[in-house]
Amino acid sequence: MYTVGIPRSLAYFFFLPLWKTFITELGHEVIESPPTSRAILDRGVKEAVNDACIPIKLYHGHAAHLAENCDFLFCPRLVSVRKHGDFGSETFCPKFLGLPDMVRLALKDLPPLIDTRIDLKQPGGGSQEAAGEIGLRLGNSPAQVKRALRLGMAAQGYFHRLCQQGILADDALQAVFNGEKIYPPQSHGQDITIAVVGYPYAIYDPYINAGLLKILQQQGVRIVTQDMLSDRELNRQDSKLPKTLFWYFSNRAVYGGLHFMSDRQVDGIIHVTAFACGPDSMVDRLLEIEAKRHATPYLPIAVDEHTGEAGVRTRVEAFLDMLRYKRRRR
Amino acid sequence: MIQAYLGVDVGSVSTNLVIISELGQLLASKYMRTNGRPIQTVQEGIQALGQEAASQIEIIGCGTTGSARYLTSMIIGADVVKNEITAHAIAASHEIEDVRTIIEIGGQDSKIIILQDGIVTDFAMNTVCAAGTGSFLDQQASRLCIPIEEFGGYAAKATNPVRIAGRCAVFAESDMIHKQQLGYNLEDIVAGLCEALVRNYMNNVGKGKEIMAPVVFQGGVAANQGLVRAFKKYLGFEVVVPPYHDVMGAIGAAYLAREAVKRKGRTGFKGFNLENINFRTTSFECRGCSNACEVVQFFENNNLIARWGDRCGKWELQVG
Ligand code: SF4
Ligand code: SF4
Numbered sequence: 001m002y003t004v005g006i007p008r009s010l011a012y013f014f015f016l017p018l019w020k021t022f023i024t025e026l027g028h029e030v031i032e033s034p035p036t037s038r039a040i041l042d043r044g045v046k047e048a049v050n051d052a053c054i055p056i057k058l059y060h061g062h063a064a065h066l067a068e069n070c071d072f073l074f075c076p077r078l079v080s081v082r083k084h085g086d087f088g089s090e091t092f093c094p095k096f097l098g099l100p101d102m103v104r105l106a107l108k109d110l111p112p113l114i115d116t117r118i119d120l121k122q123p124g125g126g127s128q129e130a131a132g133e134i135g136l137r138l139g140n141s142p143a144q145v146k147r148a149l150r151l152g153m154a155a156q157g158y159f160h161r162l163c164q165q166g167i168l169a170d171d172a173l174q175a176v177f178n179g180e181k182i183y184p185p186q187s188h189g190q191d192i193t194i195a196v197v198g199y200p201y202a203i204y205d206p207y208i209n210a211g212l213l214k215i216l217q218q219q220g221v222r223i224v225t226q227d228m229l230s231d232r233e234l235n236r237q238d239s240k241l242p243k244t245l246f247w248y249f250s251n252r253a254v255y256g257g258l259h260f261m262s263d264r265q266v267d268g269i270i271h272v273t274a275f276a277c278g279p280d281s282m283v284d285r286l287l288e289i290e291a292k293r294h295a296t297p298y299l300p301i302a303v304d305e306h307t308g309e310a311g312v313r314t315r316v317e318a319f320l321d322m323l324r325y326k327r328r329r330r
Numbered sequence: 331m332i333q334a335y336l337g338v339d340v341g342s343v344s345t346n347l348v349i350i351s352e353l354g355q356l357l358a359s360k361y362m363r364t365n366g367r368p369i370q371t372v373q374e375g376i377q378a379l380g381q382e383a384a385s386q387i388e389i390i391g392c393g394t395t396g397s398a399r400y401l402t403s404m405i406i407g408a409d410v411v412k413n414e415i416t417a418h419a420i421a422a423s424h425e426i427e428d429v430r431t432i433i434e435i436g437g438q439d440s441k442i443i444i445l446q447d448g449i450v451t452d453f454a455m456n457t458v459c460a461a462g463t464g465s466f467l468d469q470q471a472s473r474l475c476i477p478i479e480e481f482g483g484y485a486a487k488a489t490n491p492v493r494i495a496g497r498c499a500v501f502a503e504s505d506m507i508h509k510q511q512l513g514y515n516l517e518d519i520v521a522g523l524c525e526a527l528v529r530n531y532m533n534n535v536g537k538g539k540e541i542m543a544p545v546v547f548q549g550g551v552a553a554n555q556g557l558v559r560a561f562k563k564y565l566g567f568e569v570v571v572p573p574y575h576d577v578m579g580a581i582g583a584a585y586l587a588r589e590a591v592k593r594k595g596r597t598g599f600k601g602f603n604l605e606n607i608n609f610r611t612t613s614f615e616c617r618g619c620s621n622a623c624e625v626v627q628f629f630e631n632n633n634l635i636a637r638w639g640d641r642c643g644k645w646e647l648q649v650g
Pocket of ligand 2: 618639640642643
């Protein structure tokens with residue numbers, strides 16, 4: 001039995017149910033880094049290459065935090081999870097593709113990485129093979145791998161079903177692993193619905209966005225995110241675009257934004273964008289143009305290592321005032 | 331006694347206080363430097379206003395805005411606490427009917443607000459980049475050894491503004507020095523700086539926004555005629571600088587107080603005599619986890635009335 005560390009950043013916020021269940025069911029212990037803190041952020045900023053985006057820096061901080069305490073660091077090379085896009089060529093953002101190399105070069109004294117290439121856009125998928133490779137690294141038999149993968153997929157499916165009931169992803173993660181009973185959010189006392197779109201690691205990491213979701217909830221906002229939509233609902237939006245973007249999480253954010261722009265229940269859209277993110281320079285502009293076309297109120301919030309609570313709060317308060325004045329006027 | 335409303339806008343650079351009448355006339359105003367001491371500045375400002383006005387004016391509502399709006403609200407007993415965007419928008423739309431665009435440039439930040447039919451439809455704020463804020467001009471003025479107040483006068487005399495390159499304050503500065511060395515005259519350089527600031531503002535805060543007239547230009551920097559000219563030139567139409575352009579946030583807060591008091595019935599205003607109340611803050615570093623939050627405690631006469639700065643809510647306390 002090994003101890004496998006999973007950094008609490010990037011795809012963690014989206015694929016943890018599969019990853020953790022799979023590894024646990026193989027008979028190993030999973031440890032996760034704690035929620036982002038000042039110390040983790042500072043460490044990441046120090047260790048990572050200077051011009052990396054803030055989520056990548058943060059990942060370095062989390063990885064460094066785990067390094068001493070695990071036998072393996074789980075850092076798969078995420079290339080693609082589906083055949084999608086104009087030439088079936090959608091991948092993750094290039095930084096995900098190079099993540100294991102970046103981490104290995106930047107951090108010293110790392111345990112071996114599980115850096116299996118996950119590239120499911122090829123004919124026949126490839127998840128069995130990828131799972132098999134991980135199993136081999138961890139000394140498990142093909143039969144064990146098969147079973148663990150099945151259970152992992154089931155957990156992932158359960159997570160998505162919870163999200164689609166309107167539960168925020170971090171609550172849904174709690175429910176998947178701690179069996180905490182989660183009631184779908186009540187609409188009691190909430191007069192405004194806001195769609196928060198962006199990368200899961202920007203939306204669900206409260207440190208990096210200065211507690212955006214909590215601020216919204218305190219202000220009586222019902223929050224919806226792209227992760228509450230099914231793949232079917234999301235992908236339907238693709239026909240509205242002349243061209244599909246190349247990157248998985250970017251496409252999800254754009255589709256989510258487009259979906260909510262034509263949802264009459266949604267009063268406004270907040271796009272959480274990461275400072276120094278290459279793809280976001282397109283995603284944000286695209287959403288801004290589309291929001292204007294749909295006459296949907298739109299607020300971009302850029303997060304970086306200096307994101308302060310005050311700045312986020314001021315923007316959010318002004319945005320909500322704007323929506324409420326508008327409603328009163330109608 | 332005239333019944334009136336008090337508005338207080340406390341930002342990192344300046345603290346502004348105004349008193350307006352029921353009909354929105356400005357009865358008194360104060361523009362002060364915050365100097366990193368918001369509590370004292372507010373107390374002094376309130377007292378100074380009291381000396382001027384307390385004998386004829388009864389405050390029946392008060393509101394706060396600006397980055398220290400929550401702190402200030404506890405000091406004065408505010409009826410409403412509002413963000414700067416909303417406060418500026420309210421003030422401008424009282425000042426100019428049908429205003430469509432508000433350009434607001436302060437010392438440390440700048441904003442753009444787009445309105446339609448009196449309500450905000452879009453806005454943006456910049457707090458990161460200095461090249462589109464007043465501090466950019468302040469810096470260059472001191473480098474040129476011209477008092478900032480005279481900046482506008484110099485710019486007005488320019489015949490051929492120099493093009494100062496650079497999207498960033500640092501580059502603009504080195505380009506300006508370069509132009510100086512090439513022998514351009516001061517007037518043309520000053521006008522060029524104003525135009526550079528306008529370009530930076532438009533590329534940064536104004537990016538992607540459709541700017542329509544009437545445009546109101548407010549904030550302390552709007553006193554600078556050189557900038558007003560540069561904005562006109564860039565936009566190709568008039569920009570309006572309201573008479574009390576430097577205290578518009580406070581005026582907005584006062585208007586909002588008028589509304590709030592109509593709803594809640596009576597004011598929480600603590601009065602002009604704040605000198606007998608001792609306000610102070612202390613702070614400590616929480617050791618609860620590796621965030622090591624700097625937790626601030628706010629006392630009124632030794633009573634702890636608020637606490638903030640914790641990321642987890644462990645120390646959260648808000649009374650009243
Ligand atoms: S999509 Fe943007 S934020 Fe995410 S890893 Fe890539 S560059 Fe960074
Ligand atoms: S206040 Fe909360 S988040 Fe901040 S250091 Fe203490 S325990 Fe940690």
